[in-house]
Structure formats: C-alpha cells, structure tokens
Amino acid sequence: MANEKDRSLDRRDSQEQVVRKTPCISRRQFLKAGVAGFAFLAGSSGVRDMLELVAFAEGEQLALAKGVVLVDKKLCSGCRTCEAVCSTYNSSGRSSSALARVILEKDYLKGDYEANTCFQCVEPLCLQACPVEAIKIDKKSGTNARIVDEEECIGAKDCIGACGSVFTPPRPRFDVERGVAIKCHLCFGDPQCVKFCPYGALEFKWSDDGVRTGYPIIKEG
Numbered sequence: 089m090a091n092e093k094d095r096s097l098d099r100r101d102s103q104e105q106v107v108r109k110t111p112c113i114s115r116r117q118f119l120k121a122g123v124a125g126f127a128f129l130a131g132s133s134g135v136r137d138m139l140e141l142v143a144f145a146e147g148e149q150l151a152l153a154k155g156v157v158l159v160d161k162k163l164c165s166g167c168r169t170c171e172a173v174c175s176t177y178n179s180s181g182r183s184s185s186a187l188a189r190v191i192l193e194k195d196y197l198k199g200d201y202e203a204n205t206c207f208q209c210v211e212p213l214c215l216q217a218c219p220v221e222a223i224k225i226d227k228k229s230g231t232n233a234r235i236v237d238e239e240e241c242i243g244a245k246d247c248i249g250a251c252g253s254v255f256t257p258p259r260p261r262f263d264v265e266r267g268v269a270i271k272c273h274l275c276f277g278d279p280q281c282v283k284f285c286p287y288g289a290l291e292f293k294w295s296d297d298g299v300r301t302g303y304p305i306i307k308e309g
Contacts, residue, residue, distance in 0.1 A: 151225055151232045152298025153208035155274050157282055163289035166194050166201035170281040170290065177280045179263070189272045190281055191257055206259035206272040207302025208234055214260050214271065217250035226273055232298065235273040243267045254303050
C-alpha cells in the first residue's frame, strides 16, 4: 500500500511539471491528466493584518502563487467535510456550504463528486475586474495568494462575474450577511481543509518558484 501511495505522489509531481510547462490546456484535459482541481480557503478574520499591499505597474506580471491544494477526485467521497471546515474556520463559526471556498458539486445519479476550487490564476481575472482594487497579492504570508481585502470590498461582485466568465462555478463567493466577496487565502499557508479531509483527497503543494496554473493556462471546456 505504501508503494502504491508513493507511486501516486510521483505521478502527481509529474503532472504538476506538465501544468507548469504547458502554455495552455483546457480544464477537461487537466482533469484527464489525473488532478481533479486545486482547493483553497478564504477568510474573513485578520485579512488586513496579514496583507502586504502591493501595487503593480501597468503591464507588470503579478507574482505567481506559491501554494496549491491538490484534489484527488478518485479519493473524494463527497462528504463535504472540506466545506464545513472551510466555512466554520474562516467565517467566524458560520458553517454553510454557501460560505465555503471549496465548492463541491455532486451528481447523485452517477455518484460522481467534484471539488471546484480557486486556481490562484497566473492572470487573475477577479483581481483585474475589481473596481476598487480590493483583491490583493498576499506577500506577507509568503503564499502570494490572490485574496480579498474585505475592508475595501464594496460588494460589487465584479470579481465573481469575471471568474464566472471562465470557470463554472465562479470561485469567489458572496457573503450576503456581510455584503462582501470572499475568496481563498490558503489559510495563510496552513490550509485547514487538508488537515480535516478524512479520505486524504486533499494535499497541500508548494513551489518557491511559483505555480503556473489557472487562467489563462487552464480554461473550462
């Protein structure tokens, strides 16, 4: 069993290299390669304190995100533990699938489950669309995650629409009670979904060189 797990991790590492080197692949092709997606968490408490606000000159490439949570679809049971942990941990104890940054879709007839998660895009459309520049690069924690500064968010939902033009469902979500967008911040480098997944379907991966994934490398279709 241990040897089989080691071989699985080796295959996953090889797949990550393919993602970094491929100029543009469809999301369907990416899933067929054996990686079901990337799962992330977003939060509401302490975001401003964890941010280093970085301004980029027009045309300058954003720093790549350094961490991702890989989702092995074959191991996912659809138990929704990731959603419960994510929302409870990051939304002041409010446990709700609507507040989870890991969005689980189920096909009950086929018994098929798929975690839909933020890709921390190379060229984040959510960041580009925000009218008040409330989506920042988290340099302070070292993750370079694209996260919402909720003190600046005005609830325009432009980030949700922009992401939804490429990914279904859109990864940013809207906290109706607080009137702000919410988005993953990788739990500032310690993703709770990975800790609590009972089936080991989630794995946190890190690259000091940055991970090239999401738009425009990965697209729906």
